[in-house]
Amino acid sequence: MSQAPLVLVDGSSYLYRAFHALPPLTTSKGLPTGAVKGVLNMLKSLRKQYPDSPFAVVFxxxxxxxxxxxxxEYKANRPSMPDDMRVQIEPLHQSVIALGFPLLCVExxxxxxxxxxxxxxxxxxxRPVVISTGDKDMAQLVDGHITLVNTMTGSALDVEGVKxxxxxxxxxxIDYLALMGDSSDNIPGVPGIGPKTASGLLVxxxxxxxxxxxxxxxxxTLPIRGAKTxxxxxxxxxxMAFLSYKLATIKIDVPLDIGLDDLQMGQPDHDKLAELYTLLEFKSWFEDNQRDAKRSGQEVVAPVVEEVVAPAELKYxxxxxQADFDLWLKKLNDAKLFAFDTETTGIDAQQAQLVGLSFAVQANEAAYIPLTHSYMGVPEQLDRDTVLRALKPILEDPSKLKVGQHAKFDMNILANCAxxxxxxxxxxxxxxxxxxxxESxxxxxxxxxxxxxxxxxxxxNHTTTGFTDIAGKGAKQLTFDQIALELAxxxxxxxxxVTxxxxxxxxxxxNAIPSLSKVxxxxxxxxxxxxARIERQGALVDAALLGIQSVELGKKMVELEREAYAIAGEExxxxSPKQLGAILYEKLGLPVLSKTAKGQASTxxxxxxxxxxxxxPLPKVLMQYRSMSKLKSTYTDRLPEQINPRTGRIHTSYHQAVAATGRLSSSDPNLQNIPIRTAEGRRIRQAFIAPTGYKLLAADYSxxxxxxxxxxxxDEGLLHAFRNDLDVHKATAAEVFGVELTEVTTDQRRSAKAINFGLIYGMSAFGLAKQIGVDRKQSQAYIDRYFARYPGVLEYMExxxxxxxxxxxxxxxxxxxxxxxxxxxxNPALRKGAERTAINAPMQGTAADIIKKAMVAVDNWLTSSGLDAKVILQVHDELVLxxxxxxxxxxxxxxxxxxxxxxxLDVPLLVEVGVGNNWDEAH
Structure with missing residues (x-):
């Protein structure tokens, strides 16, 4: 029996085609719905054609x-998306998901x-693939396994069909598109070459x-019209032809969080469909959904849908x-809560300049105060310093409550504005x-x-104006102070x-979930x-030392390169993945452990x-080389370039709303990834230094x-170990290996440590066996003995x-x-992965919450004490002052x-504190 094909739906292509090709429909409240209905009809039709297939609808x-x-200029000639189309995107996405189709949008x-x-x-x-699209660019993907179908016209294209x-x-x-260009995407091509000339040249x-x-x-000499010219x-x-080739080439190596096994159809969400069909006034579909829900034993009640405020009611x-400014000053002073936002010349909060501020005190009404717009013909603006002095008491008053979107950025901009x-x-x-x-x-x-x-x-359900809509894109993009006030x-x-x-x-x-409101x-x-204070404070680095380290890493990379040549027997x-693959698998005959999407042996x-x-030996050398190269490009070469010219320090940005578990992350530079277990990583930490008269102090949760x-x-065993300040890995080794605490060997402690941390992260017997160098049977015996000695842990997991x-x-x-x-x-793999996350997330998340609480407590103490000490870094469970x-x-x-x-907690929190002239010494 042949395998059901994977069906991939070009959702964006069909949204545009349905909007422009089908009659416009609107609800009684004026909400456009025609494109939603058109796309959903096509999806339902496809589902009937391929009832056993996995699906992905991609936008x-x-x-x-x-x-x-x-x-x-890519796609620059496309008109802006019509508002009547834009407002249909979110209900369409929600409907696709509610019907059970996997939906993908990748930035x-x-x-x-x-x-x-x-x-x-x-x-x-x-596995055969059916791509449902009306886009001619997709023809480049067609091969013996991949076919295009156009659900709107019913046509199909295989290899012969493309020809x-x-x-x-x-x-x-791709070559065909590169020559003739593509006006819809503004791919230039070669002027004067159309479809017939392009195909004639390539043939x-x-x-x-x-x-x-x-x-x-x-x-x-070719039989093409005008061939001589x-x-x-x-x-x-x-x-331009080769640039067009790159622009027309569809990527086939996008890093994705999902695999083919994740694209199975889900069950319809009848409650959500009832809500959506009510909003969209799809009455017959609503009734069908009610019947389907009853057949599956559910009772769905039509929800009450809130009316969306019409854009015409906005007052900006x-x-x-001065009269308008005075009016808004009074509004801000009288408001119980107001929203505010800054507009700036860039996104680096330590270097960008303030261009203007906006405020809102009630929904659908807001004002923008421009301060430093500088394009030709700009209207006269209020004096910057006068405005800021008038706003300063309001913005600095803790009793006047404010709301922002990513307010830390605005706080830093305003703190730095002279x-x-x-x-x-x-x-x-x-x-x-x-x-x-x-909040989100x-x-x-x-x-x-x-x-x-x-x-x-x-x-x-509101599509905001994008920055590129008013500033443009690429090298010609304007900074905010260059944008006309009519748009800005x-x-x-x-x-x-919107905030x-x-x-x-x-x-x-x-408020409906008090525990989250409390978080x-x-x-x-x-x-x-x-x-915000930590970011503004920044960290001092020794640029000269980093330069020396860059040279040293470069020399080591050259040595490793020569070593790799010697092992390979050639340069x-x-x-290059292609050259490396040829050396590893064709010349040296190493086992192929994994293949790329193109079927090539992976490197x-x-x-x-x-x-x-x-x-x-060669993979070992390559791993060392890549490690050195990453440290050099990411840190020793890059960190000196990131020193702020105004402060002479590096100012990382901390992100609260990225990691699912609550952990903080950092960027520009990312300090979380500097390795601590290698000499090279520790040397980079040595470049983070204390100024004269100061020391660095590192405090780390153990x-x-x-x-x-x-x-x-x-679990009583673990509680006992921590309450009595025992070496927990040694205590675990004594339990698992059945020896006295004093007789535990270094290797046994190492294995126990791997078990302790491995079980937290859901490590299998196979993974543990690989890590501690035993067979799987022995590894499983250790795990069984662990759970027998610490039954509370097993009970917690279950x-x-x-x-x-x-x-x-x-x-x-x-x-x-x-x-x-x-x-x-x-899908068992998805379910098992979620179960591992379920066990680990409360621990990782609680650790994240604890370090955040500690940071607030430490900051409150430092602020109130007035001592000459400041937090300059936070990395994982560590604070550096x-x-x-x-x-x-x-x-x-x-x-x-x-x-x-x-x-x-039921056990004490142990904090290890070190002091030194640099971060490595202090850690």
Whole structure:
């Protein structure tokens, strides 16, 4: 029996086609619905055609792609999406998901690239693929496994069909598009070359662009109209032809979080469909859904759908007169809560300049105050310093409550804005009671991205004006001060208005779950000003030392390169997967552990690591080389470039709303990934230094996740070990290996440590066996003995799995939730993965909550004490402070106390504190 094909649906293509081709439909309240109905009809039809197939419906994500970076004019001639289409996107997405179709939107690439990647992966696994699209670009993907179907016309294209339609083979389609261009995407091509000329040229040279440009001398002899003038034209536009080739090429190697096994159809969500069909007034579909729900034993009641505020009711003002400014000052002073936002020249909060501010005190009404717009013909603006001095008392008043979207950025911008040229005289914003980014994140960390555009679409069904809509893209993109006030004013005012409206929606949802409301008010919001201060403080680095380390790493890389050549018996490009694959698998005959989507033997890092573990010498050398190269490019070369010229320090950015578990992450630079177990990694930490007269103090929670495990599991053995300050790994070794505590060997302790941490992260017997160097049977025996000695841990794991399956989420000690949509998945791999997450997330999440609470406590103490000590870094479970030398002893004990007492568990929290002239010495 033949395998059912994977069906990949080009959702974006069909949305446009349905909108323009089908009659417009609207609800009684004026909501456009025609495109939604058209696309859903096509999906339902496809589902009937392929009832046993896995599916993916793929849409373009919002924002630019790598092609915009490659060519600023890419798709520049496309008109803006009509409002009547834009408003249908979110209900369409929700309907697709509610029907059970897997839906994908991947940032930075187009829907075509996601489809191409999945199609090639499936084809490599010998599974047939059907791509449902009306886009001719997709013809480049067609092969013996992949077919295109156009659901609107009923036509299909296989390999022969592509040749018949376009006059070239599928493998020449990219070259064909590169020559003739594509007006819909603004791919330039070669001027004057149309479809017939393009196909004639490619057939004539029996190849693609490369072969064509290598044989321009034969072009005049080809039976093509105007062939004699073509060589000069092709030569003149050669660069544009090859750029067009890149633009037209569909990526087939997009990193995806899902695999082919994850694309099974889910069960319809009848409640959600009832809500959507009521909103969209699809009456017959609503009745069908009711009947289907009853057949499955459910009773669905038609929901009441709230009416969406019409855009015509928006009142946005650009303030250019003192009278208008005075009016808004009064509004801000009288408001119980107002939203605010800053507009700046860039996204680096430590270097960007303030351009203007926007405010909202009630929904659908907002104002923008421009301060430093500088384009030709700009209207006269209010004096910058006068405006800031008038706003300063309001913004610094803790009793005047404020809401922002990613307010930490705005706090830093205003703190750094010099009033009257005085760099020390900025605005210290206080009273930020809510942050919509964090409200969304706490409500459900994985449900959506937490940027304002995504939140507005999800919670308000509102598509915001994008920055690129008013500023342009690529090299020609304007900074905000260069944008005309006719565009800048409404854009900025919308930011404040949407922030306020989002808060009103999200706060109501959080108030319905008191534990989450408490996480927001007691953990996340108090942390915002703390992180803002840490970012502004920055860390001092020794650029000269980093330069020396870069040279040393470069020399080691050259040595490793020579070693690799010696093992291979020839020179090759270590960075070329193709050359490396030929050396590893063809010349040296190493086992092929994994293949790429194109069916080639993989040279990915995980594969090389596994080969290195099997003691193959070349993969070992390559792993060392890659490690050195990454440290050099990411840190020793890059860190000196990231020193702020104003402060002479490095200012990382901390992100509260990224990691699903609540962990903080950092970027520019990412300090979380500097390795601590290698000499090279520790040397990079040595470049983070204390200024003269100061020391660095590093305070780190010891084994915090194991201690949280002991608290959650209430296991007497673990509780005893921690309460009595025993070496927990040694204690575990004594239990598992059945020896006295004093007789535990170093190897036994190492194995016990692997068991302790491995079980927290859901490690299998196979994984543990590999890590500690025993067979699987022996590894399983160790695990069984562990659970026999620590039965509370096993009970916790089983209890957590059950609770997660029943309620769909797990919680930290403080009530933070992590939702687990795959916890009841029919796919065993997805379900097992969700179960591992369910066991680990409460520990990781609680550890994240504890370090956040500790940071707030430490900051409060430092602020109130006035001591010359500041937190400069937070990495994992560690805080790094810059402390005046004569205060070290006092600060050491206070930090230890505040971190140890951040929370009370059934076991003590142990904090290890070190001091040194640099971060490595202090750790």
């Amino acid at each position: 373009d994500a919002k924002g630019g792609t790598f092609r915009d970076d490659m060519y600023a 930075g690439v187009e829907a075509d690239d996601v489809i191409g990647t999945l199609a090639r992966s499936s084809a490599a696994a010998d 018949e339609k376009f006059g070239v083979a599928p493998e020449q389609i 004539g040279v029996n190849g693609g662009l490369t072969e064509l440009y290598a044989q321009l001398d034969i072009v005049p 073509l060589p000069a034209k092709l030569e003149e536009h050669k660069e 003002t650009t303030i250019l007169t 009033i009257g040229g005085d760099q020390s005289c900025g605005i210290s914003v206080q009273g930020i009671a809510f942050d919509t980014m964090l 994140y706490v409500l459900d960390s994985t449900a959506t991205r937490h940027d304002m555009d995504s939140l507005a679409l999800k919670y308000l 004013g409404p854009y900025a005012a919308e930011d404040a208005d 306020l409206r989002l808060h009103q929606t999200l706060q109501a949802k959080l 927001l008010s007691e953990i996340e919001m108090p942390l915002v000003p703390v992180l 090759f490009n270590l960075g 990915a890092e995980a594969v090389l690591a596994e080969l290195a573990d099997q003691d193959f 084994q915090i996740e194991l201690r949280i495990m002991a608290h959650l599991a209430k 209890r957590t799995r059950t609770q997660a399956a029943e309620q769909g989420f797990v919680e930290t000690i403080f009530g933070r939730r992590l939702y687990l949509p795959e916890i009841n998945a029919k 810059e402390v005046r030398e004569d205060l070290i002893d006092q600060v050491r004990e206070e930090i230890r106390a505040h971190m140890s007492n951040a929370v009370t």
